[in-house]
Amino acid sequence: METVYNCRRYQYETGEHITFYHHAINAGKEKPEDSLLNKTHDISDRTPEAEKHAMTVSASRAKNNVYRIARSNKWDWFITLTFDRTKTDASDYDLVLYRLKIFLNNLQKRKCPDMKYIIVPELHKDKEHYHFHGLLANVDNLTFKAWKVDRKKKQIIYNITDWSYGFTTATKVLDTGRVSSYITKYITKSVDEHLKEKRRYYYSRNCHIAEEEHFLLDEEDFRKIYADRIVYVKTVDIPQASQQITYYELKY
Secondary structure, three states, X not given: OOOEEEEEEEEEOOEEEEEEEEEEEEOOOOOHHHOOOOOOOOHHHOOHHHHHHHHHHHHHHHHHHHHXXXXXXXXXXXXXXXXXXXXXXXXXXXXXXXXXXXHHHHHHHHOOOOOEEEEEEEEOOOOOOEEEEEEEEOOOOOOEXXXXXXXXXXXXXXXXXXXXXXXXXXXXXXXXXXXXXXXXXXXXXXXXXXXXXXXXXXXXXXXXXXXXXXXXXXXXXXXXXXXXXXXXXXXXXXHHHOEEEXXXXXXX
């Protein structure tokens, strides 16, 4: 017997993420936000409109996954890793990804065996060269050197001296929930267009990932019962799937 639900919940250390679907859906079937993406499996058969929507859905799906992984863990550092273009062709994504993997593998083997990470690529403003943003935890043996003070944000910006491929910045994470939302902004359609058939994010095997729970609830009752815990609400219309989705963030 199929389970019908209209509410999806993730429980995190710092709060809960709730999704309500206006029209109930069946567990095990594709989510409405993915429906048009999967109508045409052969990319060559898609219309320009369908291809554009597919890119939007793909980016949305990646954002949701990155947020879920990031929010499920406690992070210590937000980092940016760039490449010296005189030494590395930063327009070659396979090459910069190879350099990144060498760096992460060496760290885990030599300095930080329990390191957690989630990394996402970003295209430079020139739409040609790549760099990476990421979150790190359990990296006490990694070397951070104070570089300057961001007076506006009142925080110290560090460099990672272990990174030998170019320039770096690192700042201490003060709010895992906020930085989890922040890192998803680097998942964009423009990156999707350049990285078709390639992964949009990378994370360590020891990352915890919150379980997805399904319920059939009355949304109005939910809003009344949890009114004092709701800290964020966003509603999104998906006309292609005749669906409306509302996202809630709840504090503990």
